[in-house]
Amino acid sequence: MTADVALQSISQSFGTFRALDNIDLSFGAGEFVVLLGPSGCGKSTLLFILGGFLSPSRGTVKIGGRDMDGVAPRNRPTTTMFQDYALFPHMTLRDNVGFGLRMKGMGRAARNAKADDMLDLVGLCDKAGRKPHELSGGQRQRVALARALAVDPDVLLLDEPLGALDLKLRRQMQDELKTIQRKVGTTFVHVTHDQEEAMAIADRIVVMNHGKVEDFGVPEDIYLRPKTLFTANFMGDINRIPAELVSAQARVVHGVRPENVGLKGDIALGPARLESAAFFGTYHRCHFRSADDRSTPYVAHLALGDLPAVDAIVPLFASHVVALRETA
Amino acid sequence: MSSIERSERRTAFAFVAPALLWTLAFFLVPFGAMVLLSLAHLEGREIVQAYDLGNYIKIFTDPSLLKGIFVSLEITMTVTVISVLLAWPLAWIIATQVPARYQRLAIMLAVLPFWTSYVVRSYAWALVLGQNGVLMQWLIGIGLLDAPIQIMATRAATIIGFVHFFVMLLTLTIYANLIQLSPNYARAAADLGASGWQTLRLVILPLTLPGIMTGAFLTFVLCIGDYITPQILGGNNELSMPQLIMLQLGRRGDFPMASALSVVLMALVTLAYAATARWLKMDRV
Amino acid sequence: MRALGYIYLVAIFAFIFLPVIVLVLFSFQAGRLPVPPFDGPSLKWYAEVLNDRGLMEALRNSLFVALVSSSIALMLGFLAAQGLARVRLPGSVVMRGLLIAPMTVSYLIIALGLLSLFNGLGFRPSLWATGIGHVVINLPLCFAILFAAMGDHQKNAERAARDLGASELQVVALVTAPMLKPALLAAFFLSITFSWDEFIIAFLLTRFDVTLPVEIWSMLRSGLSPATNAIGSLVFLVSIVILIILELTVFRKSKS
Numbered sequence A: 001m002t003a004d005v006a007l008q009s010i011s012q013s014f015g016t017f018r019a020l021d022n023i024d025l026s027f028g029a030g031e032f033v034v035l036l037g038p039s040g041c042g043k044s045t046l047l048f049i050l051g052g053f054l055s056p057s058r059g060t061v062k063i064g065g066r067d068m069d070g071v072a073p074r075n076r077p078t079t080t081m082f083q084d085y086a087l088f089p090h091m092t093l094r095d096n097v098g099f100g101l102r103m104k105g106m107g108r109a110a111r112n113a114k115a116d117d118m119l120d121l122v123g124l125c126d127k128a129g130r131k132p133h134e135l136s137g138g139q140r141q142r143v144a145l146a147r148a149l150a151v152d153p154d155v156l157l158l159d160e161p162l163g164a165l166d167l168k169l170r171r172q173m174q175d176e177l178k179t180i181q182r183k184v185g186t187t188f189v190h191v192t193h194d195q196e197e198a199m200a201i202a203d204r205i206v207v208m209n210h211g212k213v214e215d216f217g218v219p220e221d222i223y224l225r226p227k228t229l230f231t232a233n234f235m236g237d238i239n240r241i242p243a244e245l246v247s248a249q250a251r252v253v254h255g256v257r258p259e260n261v262g263l264k265g266d267i268a269l270g271p272a273r274l275e276s277a278a279f280f281g282t283y284h285r286c287h288f289r290s291a292d293d294r295s296t297p298y299v300a301h302l303a304l305g306d307l308p309a310v311d312a313i314v315p316l317f318a319s320h321v322v323a324l325r326e327t328a
Numbered sequence B: 001m002s003s004i005e006r007s008e009r010r011t012a013f014a015f016v017a018p019a020l021l022w023t024l025a026f027f028l029v030p031f032g033a034m035v036l037l038s039l040a041h042l043e044g045r046e047i048v049q050a051y052d053l054g055n056y057i058k059i060f061t062d063p064s065l066l067k068g069i070f071v072s073l074e075i076t077m078t079v080t081v082i083s084v085l086l087a088w089p090l091a092w093i094i095a096t097q098v099p100a101r102y103q104r105l106a107i108m109l110a111v112l113p114f115w116t117s118y119v120v121r122s123y124a125w126a127l128v129l130g131q132n133g134v135l136m137q138w139l140i141g142i143g144l145l146d147a148p149i150q151i152m153a154t155r156a157a158t159i160i161g162f163v164h165f166f167v168m169l170l171t172l173t174i175y176a177n178l179i180q181l182s183p184n185y186a187r188a189a190a191d192l193g194a195s196g197w198q199t200l201r202l203v204i205l206p207l208t209l210p211g212i213m214t215g216a217f218l219t220f221v222l223c224i225g226d227y228i229t230p231q232i233l234g235g236n237n238e239l240s241m242p243q244l245i246m247l248q249l250g251r252r253g254d255f256p257m258a259s260a261l262s263v264v265l266m267a268l269v270t271l272a273y274a275a276t277a278r279w280l281k282m283d284r285v
Numbered sequence C: 001m002r003a004l005g006y007i008y009l010v011a012i013f014a015f016i017f018l019p020v021i022v023l024v025l026f027s028f029q030a031g032r033l034p035v036p037p038f039d040g041p042s043l044k045w046y047a048e049v050l051n052d053r054g055l056m057e058a059l060r061n062s063l064f065v066a067l068v069s070s071s072i073a074l075m076l077g078f079l080a081a082q083g084l085a086r087v088r089l090p091g092s093v094v095m096r097g098l099l100i101a102p103m104t105v106s107y108l109i110i111a112l113g114l115l116s117l118f119n120g121l122g123f124r125p126s127l128w129a130t131g132i133g134h135v136v137i138n139l140p141l142c143f144a145i146l147f148a149a150m151g152d153h154q155k156n157a158e159r160a161a162r163d164l165g166a167s168e169l170q171v172v173a174l175v176t177a178p179m180l181k182p183a184l185l186a187a188f189f190l191s192i193t194f195s196w197d198e199f200i201i202a203f204l205l206t207r208f209d210v211t212l213p214v215e216i217w218s219m220l221r222s223g224l225s226p227a228t229n230a231i232g233s234l235v236f237l238v239s240i241v242i243l244i245i246l247e248l249t250v251f252r253k254s255k256s
Helices: A043-051 A093-103 A108-121 A137-150 A167-184 A195-201 A219-224 A229-235 B003-038 B054-061 B063-096 B100-110 B118-129 B134-141 B155-179 B183-191 B196-207 B209-224 B228-234 B241-252 B255-280 C002-028 C044-050 C053-086 C092-104 C107-121 C127-149 C152-163 C168-179 C181-197 C200-205 C212-220 C226-255
Strands: A005-014 A017-027 A032-036 A058-063 A078-081 A155-159 A187-192 A204-209 A212-217 A239-241 A252-256 A267-279 A283-290 A297-303 A313-318 A322-325 B040-043 B046-049
Touching (some): A032 A195, A043 A058, A043 A078, A078 A137, A078 B183, A108 A137, A108 A167, A137 A167, A167 A187, A195 A229, A212 A229, A219 A229, B003 B040, B003 C092, B003 C127, B054 B063, B054 B255, B063 B100, B063 B209, B063 B255, B063 C002, B100 B155, B118 B134, B118 B155, B118 C226, B155 B228, B228 B241, B241 C107, C053 C212, C092 C127, C107 C200, C127 C200, C168 C181, C212 C226
Parallel strands (some): A032 A187, A032 A204
Antiparallel strands (some): A252 A322, A267 A313
């Protein structure tokens, strides 16, 4: 099952702190959406509002067209997968996964069968009789996923589900999450602060900062054509181009990614001195400083073989320059 | 083993040795001395070592002594159960219903009478529960009673005095257990469709079992070995084991019998530990 | 639900506070019996207990035993925790178990054991004998608190200090003790409280010089008196003042 989600002018204040400021977003049914931002940006608050654990100070949440105002978490077509998984330690995996079905009044035989199916989906059917403490971190994460999906939610909310895993396992679980999402077709809303994770799994990414939406779009757009300076910085390195070199407007800066700075290109950045360089396998990461009186720093990723000598002065060019708003 | 490791171990052992020696000399050896003494007999005013189990046989055949074991066990079990039943809701209310910034205050208030002296606490209950005490005067004042009823010098008084103390203790252990539970357990249960009552019964209560069992075991140990509360509040109508032990020591000077009773008391505590250890080991994630 | 919760809270707090309120209220009784009706307020019973030489002597004895036994327990417990936390010794589990064991044994049994031993050795009951007993009950407590507080970062900081040239004594004085200050204070004050309040060991192991709980016990045997309320209230007041000072200084700081 699946449903679309609409958030209409959502605001949330805690005392004088404004956690969310007039959020308008809509996600399609079956979409994998990632809420991305630094800690404290309001992404988890927004997820808790979707799940019904918080009611917003202002605004409307609609899931499948239905207004969720005053609807308790248990009555929402959402389930949440918590950051610490919140697996019940005194229950077996089967009982954990079957918990939601038991609450719906499903008989033991039927819910055990369904629980085993769900454990099968996440590749843990042989461990159904174990308890959570006997599992590794990655396995617990899968049980939590199975438990949340067992009740057939329309929308699955994931609160930094991979945050507790080490890097290698994390990358592996990303692919699994994506595969399972494709298989079940449920709308996934996934919170993370890891931009690589976001790009790897999202259909669309919402970039958030200080309780506002900075950007919303497919990963390619978010990375290559960010709308704001914050998004550009958060998604990777960005070089700011001095206003004189481009036709500048007020409150807009121009930026270029290091891989789009080179010895050829559309816009001349002028002569620059190579200060240091490091080898990164597929490219050289070079720190330049412009040789004019502005001494603007540039970071460039130069192809193997293009590396000038340190202290050499070479003409630098930029392509794919993007205009960035200074604020959202 | 490298020489660095060896010297580190030697230093470490030198650090542990004084505490070990103290425990050995003033806990283990005395305990051994007591066990030996329990195998002796009082003959006239002399203690004669016999290395037999006469005292133990007497404990389990003499009705007045055997009754002490049952009195102690009954009081302790009753106290433990009532205290858990009263303390759990209190700890839960403080942990979940009281606003976070008042919780520390609420807990400190809940255990405030800890800071009265232990002898004085039982004495204060004697004042409250006595024939002319505050409670009787109040119950007669509001017309619930015509004449005072006897609570002092009964088992009820002992139990009230004990429950008062152990409600405070259990509230602490259960509260400590409750606040270290992630709030996401309750959220996850609610999210999956559990009602408030179902969440409490199926998730929160089982998760506080370690706290309950730790507190219940402490209650058992402290309650069954306590002399003051039954002596001040319960009086001499029925004697608990500590009262019997003190009686042997005092009036009769029967040191060997007091020792044997203590060994039996110790055995009961060990049994209680064996019974709860299974739960104390409850796995947590 | 919430209203029901608060009703329960009020009811159980009433139960918890009832004896304390009665104790303090009737310490101000003017008459000879601490039972209703209340005919005070009067401070005469406070004057009486403060002028009672036996009580004041017992109070001094209690303080002495509490301070000496807690200091010894803290020192032994600290050294043992330091030793056992630092390296894996053969038999360290057994040693830990032995050090903790007295915690699960009734004070009455500890007292009786010591009495058997001291009788056998011909060692007379005294404040010193009581102090030895109090170290036995407080040592496991100090050890457990300090052992739990010694983590890996502690060990690493000590290693760093040794690496930078500190002697064993300097490591303890300049690194370990300051890092463990909250735990050390908590263990020390808990020990003081336990020793100060302990009855049965003091009762069996003292004879002429007694501690405060034993002296109060003998007051009780001559019947109910507002004097007992007064001394009880004084002890309570002092404990609360110490508790508030600790809360405002030590534990507030250690939290931040």
